[in-house]
Amino acid sequence: MEGKKPHNISGLFDEAKKLKDGFLSFQIIHVLRNFHDKLSTIIDDFPRLNDIHPFYGDLLHVLYNKDHYKLALGQINTARNLIGKIAKDYVRLLKYVDSLYRCKSLKVAALGRMCTVIKRVTLAYLEQIRQHMARLPSIDPNTRTLLICGYPNVGKSSFMNKITRADVDVQPYAFTTKSLFVGHTDYKYLRYQVIDTPGILDRPFEDRNIIEMCSITALAHLRAAVLFFLDISGSCGYSIAQQAALFDSIKSLFMNKPLIIEMKLEAMKTLVGHGGEATDVSNVLLTMSTLTEEGVIAVKNAACERLLDQRVEQKMKSKKLNDCLNRFHVAMPKPRDQKERPAFIPQSVLEARAREAEDDAGKESRKLERDLENENGGAGVYSASLKKRYILAHDEWKEDILPEFLDGHNVADFLDPDILMRLEELEREEGVLQGLEEDDDFEMDGAELTPEEQAALTEIRKKKSLLIQQHRIKKSTAESRPTVPRKFDKDKRFTSERMGRQLSSLGLDPSMAVDRARSKSRVVPGEGFKDSAQKKKAIKIAKSSSKNRNKEARRGEADRVIPTLKPKHLFSGKRSTGKTDRR
Amino acid sequence: MRLEKCWFCSSTVYPGHGIQFVRNDAKIFRFCRSKCHKNFKMKRNPRKVKWTKAYRRLHGKDMTQDSTFEFERKRNRPERYDRNVTENTLAAIKKIDKVRVDREARHHAKRMKPKKAQLQREAARELEQNISMVKAPGALQQDPSLTLPIKVKVSKPEKVDNRMEE
Numbered sequence: 001m002e003g004k005k006p007h008n009i010s011g012l013f014d015e016a017k018k019l020k021d022g023f024l025s026f027q028i029i030h031v032l033r034n035f036h037d038k039l040s041t042i043i044d045d046f047p048r049l050n051d052i053h054p055f056y057g058d059l060l061h062v063l064y065n066k067d068h069y070k071l072a073l074g075q076i077n078t079a080r081n082l083i084g085k086i087a088k089d090y091v092r093l094l095k096y097v098d099s100l101y102r103c104k105s106l107k108v109a110a111l112g113r114m115c116t117v118i119k120r121v122t123l124a125y126l127e128q129i130r131q132h133m134a135r136l137p138s139i140d141p142n143t144r145t146l147l148i149c150g151y152p153n154v155g156k157s158s159f160m161n162k163i164t165r166a167d168v169d170v171q172p173y174a175f176t177t178k179s180l181f182v183g184h185t186d187y188k189y190l191r192y193q194v195i196d197t198p199g200i201l202d203r204p205f206e207d208r209n210i211i212e213m214c215s216i217t218a219l220a221h222l223r224a225a226v227l228f229f230l231d232i233s234g235s236c237g238y239s240i241a242q243q244a245a246l247f248d249s250i251k252s253l254f255m256n257k258p259l260i261i262e263m264k265l266e267a268m269k270t271l272v273g274h275g276g277e278a279t280d281v282s283n284v285l286l287t288m289s290t291l292t293e294e295g296v297i298a299v300k301n302a303a304c305e306r307l308l309d310q311r312v313e314q315k316m317k318s319k320k321l322n323d324c325l326n327r328f329h330v331a332m333p334k335p336r337d338q339k340e341r342p343a344f345i346p347q348s349v350l351e352a353r354a355r356e357a358e359d360d361a362g363k364e365s366r367k368l369e370r371d372l373e374n375e376n377g378g379a380g381v382y383s384a385s386l387k388k389r390y391i392l393a394h395d396e397w398k399e400d401i402l403p404e405f406l407d408g409h410n411v412a413d414f415l416d417p418d419i420l421m422r423l424e425e426l427e428r429e430e431g432v433l434q435g436l437e438e439d440d441d442f443e444m445d446g447a448e449l450t451p452e453e454q455a456a457l458t459e460i461r462k463k464k465s466l467l468i469q470q471h472r473i474k475k476s477t478a479e480s481r482p483t484v485p486r487k488f489d490k491d492k493r494f495t496s497e498r499m500g501r502q503l504s505s506l507g508l509d510p511s512m513a514v515d516r517a518r519s520k521s522r523v524v525p526g527e528g529f530k531d532s533a534q535k536k537k538a539i540k541i542a543k544s545s546s547k548n549r550n551k552e553a554r555r556g557e558a559d560r561v562i563p564t565l566k567p568k569h570l571f572s573g574k575r576s577t578g579k580t581d582r583r
Numbered sequence: 584m585r586l587e588k589c590w591f592c593s594s595t596v597y598p599g600h601g602i603q604f605v606r607n608d609a610k611i612f613r614f615c616r617s618k619c620h621k622n623f624k625m626k627r628n629p630r631k632v633k634w635t636k637a638y639r640r641l642h643g644k645d646m647t648q649d650s651t652f653e654f655e656r657k658r659n660r661p662e663r664y665d666r667n668v669t670e671n672t673l674a675a676i677k678k679i680d681k682v683r684v685d686r687e688a689r690h691h692a693k694r695m696k697p698k699k700a701q702l703q704r705e706a707a708r709e710l711e712q713n714i715s716m717v718k719a720p721g722a723l724q725q726d727p728s729l730t731l732p733i734k735v736k737v738s739k740p741e742k743v744d745n746r747m748e749e
Binding site: 505 | 584585586595650651654655656657658662663664665666668669671673675676677678679680682685686689700703704706707709713714716718719722723726728729730731732
């Protein structure tokens with residue numbers, strides 16, 4: 001809203017109305033646009049029967065009835081126009097309305113009318129048509145086509161299955177195929193459409209139903225090679241006469257189309273009365289069987305060939321070709337000499353072919369390892385011999401078991417064809433070395449000890465070790481053993497006999513030493529004793545005087561005596577330097 | 584199947600024993616037992632660990648290069664089986680082993696030879712010094728040969744009444 005203040009209330013309303021005007025008319029226009037767009041899409045996307053290929057036009061007519069179709073589309077068109085008109089009128093009216101309320105009600109009315117128009121339009125029929133159309137087979141009317149026709153249940157669909165990858169329903173009842181089916185097949189590097197039609201019965205044109213009309217349409221409009229199927233045996237349920245009658249009635253449709261009549265189940269050409277007719281129309285009579293697959297390919301090839309010829313012929317006749325012809329040039333190599341150069345076929349291939357020609361059916365495949373395994377007890381029981389196919393110098397080596405280790409070595413590391421030679425060299429070397437070694441050994445024997453010396457050495461060592469042992473014992477028990485001076489001889493080890501033994505073991509005569517040691521009680525003249533007994537007694541008395549004292553551990557004459565324990569001179573006086581823990 | 588060598592102590596690793604360690608640079612370390620494996624994890628250098636072959640070879644305790652080692656070489660190309668060659672090889676392996684063992688023994692003896700001379704000298708010296716422990720010098724003077732004196736049993740003397748002699 002602008003900044004200026006209106007003078008009167010109606011002016012105020014005017015302002016508001018103008019704004020609302022714009023907005024409301026915008027709403028109407030918006031709705032109109034939506035409807036218009038949607039309806040236009042519908043109308044435009046549906047094909048116009050006059051603008052499409054007559055084959056499709058006729059097909060659509062057959063399926064949906066041209067008139068109904070046009071009516072439906074026309075209805076939608078009218079609806080579209082009506083809506084447009086409504087919108088335009090109301091938008092114009094909006095301009096001349098004074099009050100806001102009126103504007104709003106106008107808008108409501110406009111929208112309401114548009115909605116009623118739309119409600120009256122039925123789209124269900126068109127929707128069905130749309131869905132059905134989407135599923136129609138995509139047949140190119142201009143390209144090479146083979147058309148399969150004939151009575152119902154003669155085998156058109158099975159033939160179709162054989163030559164193309166289409167998977168059409170094949171059932172024993174008639175009218176299994178209810179619409180056109182397309183398949184594609186190749187011949188001489190070109191793609192051919194193959195169209196399977198529903199069966200046609202021999203009836204007057206007006207009585208035909210939609211399904212038959214489909215095939216009639218196809219026959220009429222498509223420029224294709226026609227394969228007319230005949231069932232001689234009558235397993236389709238119709239006699240030859242009926243089929244012949246049908247053929248006659250639709251003969252007119254075969255104008256300008258290469259025709260091939262198929263005879264199912266290997267009937268002889270001469271059998272059929274059609275042989276006579278064959279000369280009239282330049283058609284070809286072929287036999288085939290879809291069960292045993294004989295002749296199927298031959299039929300296809302013949303049909304394709306004839307179609308191709310016809311098309312090429314037509315192209316040649318047309319004026320357009322002359323423009324293109326100068327653009328074609330097939331280059332053929334000029335033969336430089338008269339030498340024949342046929343295609344090269346390797347010898348093995350020729351042999352294989354010869355072999356194939358010989359044993360045609362009864363050719364056995366070679367025995368597989370798997371078969372061998374199954375014969376000998378199956379997977380868990382039989383273990384395949386992996387050595388069977390070894391290539392060795394001698395065949396009996398195949399079953400050899402080769403050790404991998406020997407004495408802590410890998411055998412594979414030593415394998416060598418000329419190991420014997422090298423071994424010989426080695427042994428020679430070794431012999432030489434051994435000789436040298438012996439010489440060395442002889443030199444060394446000078447400083448050996450004689451057996452006597454050896455014996456003496458062992459004795460010495462024995463004695464030494466004994467001493468060491470004793471010392472060790474003494475040392476280890478030193479803490480728990482009382483230290484008794486040797487003279488008291490606690491263990492009574494220091495006897496003269498012992499001394500004598502030791503001396504004699506050293507090789508000395510011990511007698512003098514033993515005597516001297518023993519005779520403590522020998523009386524020396526001048527001592528004052530009468531005889532040794534007296535001396536002994538005297539010694540004994542002397543000992544006994546001190547015996548008790550010693551036992552009681554009392555102080556004896558030789559023991560140290562401190563006459564005064566606390567002499568005054570040591571315990572008096574002033575403190576001088578020194579420690580106080582001792583006086 | 585292959586017998587491998589332990590990376591640490593160079594002893595043979597038989598199938599079913601030991602541990603293999605693959606490093607990020609795709610080098611494979613094989614160990615014969617957890618002792619070697621643990622030493623490796625401690626980053627010990629086998630050339631400094633006394634009981635390994637690496638140390639012994641480095642310090643000349645064991646034979647290092649010899650023509651018997653040339654026979655055993657890992658070949659990466661598989662050879663076509665030939666029975667005669669295999670038979671010869673199997674017999675040869677034993678002989679080569681014998682030669683190798685002999686040579687190692689010789690090496691060891693050569694290594695120990697100086698010690699022998701020293702031992703002999705020491706023994707002679709010991710004998711000379713300590714002969715008095717088994718044979719008194721007096722006896723040695725009388726009988727200079729080293730025959731040991733026979734131990735004579737000393738009998739107890741009869742009671743001699745040592746009267747004072749006038």
